[in-house]
Amino acid sequence: MRPQILLLLALLTLGLAAQHQDKVPCKMVDKKVSCQVLGLLQVPSVLPPDTETLDLSGNQLRSILASPLGFYTALRHLDLSTNEISFLQPGAFQALTHLEHLSLAHNRLAMATALSAGGLGPLPRVTSLDLSGNSLYSGLLERLLGEAPSLHTLSLAENSLTRLTRHTFRDMPALEQLDLHSNVLM
Secondary structure: OHHHHHHHHHHHHHHHHHHHHHOOOOEEEOOEEEOOOOOOOOOOOOOOOOOOEEEOOOOOOOEEOHHHHOOOOOOOEEEOOOOOOOEEOOOOOOOOOOOOEEEOOOOOOOOHHHHOOOOOOOOOOOOEEEOOOOOOEOOHHHHHOOOOOOOOEEEOOOOEOOOOOOOOOOOOOOOOEEEOOOOOOO
16 A cells, blocks of 8 residues: 555656646736746746737747747747747747747857758748847858848847848848848958
8 A cells, every 4th residue: 555655645746846837937917928037948838828928038948949839829029039049940930920029139049950941931920030149140141031021120230240142131121120230241
């Protein structure tokens, strides 16, 4: 009988630990969720599905996967800045058809795994994109940027760009503001 009690206690402990992991100490107000500086290693999967603004800045995210990010199809604003992101799963942003503002500033996107097939992929409704502070260099940028027909504002500040080609912004016909400060353009 003793091993059965130990097994029951072990299962109960595991169940409580799993419940604790599902609860994320994010702040939620209306359809805005702030998960800033919580030491998160992945995008939480327990937030309200109708979340429109999600701030995950200042965490320890290393990869962005289509799931659980794709659960939040109502997202309009997504802040992934100041993390350690070096991997973007192909199609990670595909389900976010309402996404208008995306910040990936101050990550590690210049690492080879960030540029797997398709880079950021198509961003049909994104009007503002921040890729500053990622050590991006010429040639690499074209592989990262995808089709973004609604993009008005793009920040590429604080990278390692030395040149831009006529193809760099070919899929961004609405681009109006481009921030290139603190690069080494020639």
